[in-house]
Amino acid sequence: MTAPSPAADRTGGSDERDGRDGLHRLPPPRPAYDAHTWKEIVYLLLNLPVTLFGFIYAVTMLSVGGALTLTVIGLPLLALSLLGARQLGKLERTRARKLLGVLVEEPTPLPLARSGGPVQRLWMALKDPVGWRTLLYDAIRLPWGIFTFCTVLTSLFVLWPVLPYLTRAMANVDRAMVRGLLSPSDELERRIAELESDRGIVVDTAAADLRRIERDLHDGAQARLVNLAMGLGLAKEKLLEDPDTAAAMVEEAHGEVKLALQELRDLARGIHPAVLTDRGLDAALSSVSSRCTVPVKVTVDMPARPAAAIEGIAYFTVSELLQNISKHSQARTASVDVWRADDRLLIQVRDDGRGGARLDDGSGMRGLAERLGAVDGLFVVDSPDGGPTVVTAELPWRDRQD
Incomplete structure (x- = not known):
């Protein structure tokens, strides 16, 4: 059993403190070969296939999506690529948590279900900073993945005594990359995404309200006023030759006016009632x-x-x-x-x-x-x-x- 380090004594040796500071502090010293070291070795050996797949995905999707942006399918394909990159980032954060002990929170999901129409959802996906950072992460890591894989594989047979120290140094670089490119930026990013979604909802709601008002006017008060104008025109024609019929038609028109006024009042109350303002x-x-x-x-x-x-x-x-x-x-x-x-x-x-x-x-x-x-x-x-x-x-x- 190794004695606690002075650094552990100063921090109280608390697991809770380690969890809180895990995003900003390197792991404490430990024996040369222990479970953590072997996890780091496995992580570094997996870097080659993981980074190779990520590189192929990022380059293929960016090149194909970018080349097709002038067509109908270009932008939707690029948006799907960014959504797929989010999933790759989630897998990488999980791998880093399990093997490197990196405590990185998941970014807030895109609020696509709350957005407006398809164009609004497409635009939000295209502006997703999490997806773009993940594509950048996948695009630049292939040389590092090759280097770490070859270094660890060679050291397993040649540099066995110093392998733990090499592993620790390279794993720390991976920790920094994960924290820098795959961690959520801050609360502001989440709020921006939510507000953009909310703006789409407000626009759609306002458009729906305008369509409702237009429909109510067309089917209600406007139709009544048209009938009223026709009725008064007929009453004018019969005013001299048949005064009794004309009077009856004017009486009917008077009733139509009352109904039209009531419908307009109800419509105005649905927009913004006067009693609320006053x-x-x-x-x-x-x-x-x-x-x-x-x-x-x-x-x-x-x-x-x-x-x-x-x-x-x-x-x-x-x-x-x-x-x-x-x-x-x-x-x-x-x-x-x-x-x-x-x-x-x-x-x-x-x-x-x-x-x-x-x-x-x-x-x-x-x-x-x-x-x-x-x-x-x-x-x-x-x-x-x-x-x-x-x-x-x-x-x-x-x-x-x-």
Whole structure:
């Protein structure tokens, strides 16, 4: 048994400390041939086949993908190459953890499932820094893989006494390469990927809202106004020859005007209700809750009004949840609580219905979660079968600029 080194005494010899510092400190001294040394030898011998495969993959995919970028399949092929490189990087990090003891975290997965259309997902994959760094790692390591393989293989028969020291030195170079090119860069990289995905969601949501407004105008108020114009034209023609029929037609047109105005008011309320702009969340939520088929208790506790964008998201979130309660919950009562906690705006909607609500059940919950995520919010659904259902939403608090 070897005595503990002074360095181990100073650090307390703690495995926990070693795990925390493993990214920035070389392994401590150890006997010439032990299990760690043999793991390093195996790692270095595997370098040749691994780096050869990685080099062929990187060069082939980059050359073929780059040559075909002017065609339809070029960019998608390059994007697939980067996604494949991510998997190669994952295998290399696993190999380094198992054989070299390098504690390297896995990078955050690309949020492709949350992105917008195919073009948005393709663009995100093409800009993936993790994939590009892995391709660089695979492209430059072939000479090093050949050197380490030949050196270790020769030393096994010729330089046996010094092989542990050579192995340690070469393994340290591999550790540095893995940490430098295969470790996640920092939290900023993750946030950039998430924000790019969220931007795509916001754009798609805005486009869907515009299509909905256009459809509602075309099928609703616009159609009624066209019929109204035709009716008034016919009434004008009959005004002199048949006043009674003309009066009846004008009366019918008057009813059409009322219906058109009501549809326009409903459409405007769906875009941004006037009561929200004029009187804030408390009055707006009281108004929308009055249209719910279930009695709703509304409590709003805020010292001031948040920014208009946050206020609007909060309103439409509650509005959508109350519509779900009316349509699906079979509840007898519901409640809405809105309050500020530090720099967050919290919303909790509760009902005593049958429960079973899920983010993927087609009730619009997933869309709400994506909208809140796009502004750095949170959306949590707790809805066991049999109820009750509690939906909690958080939004960042931003002061209102009047």
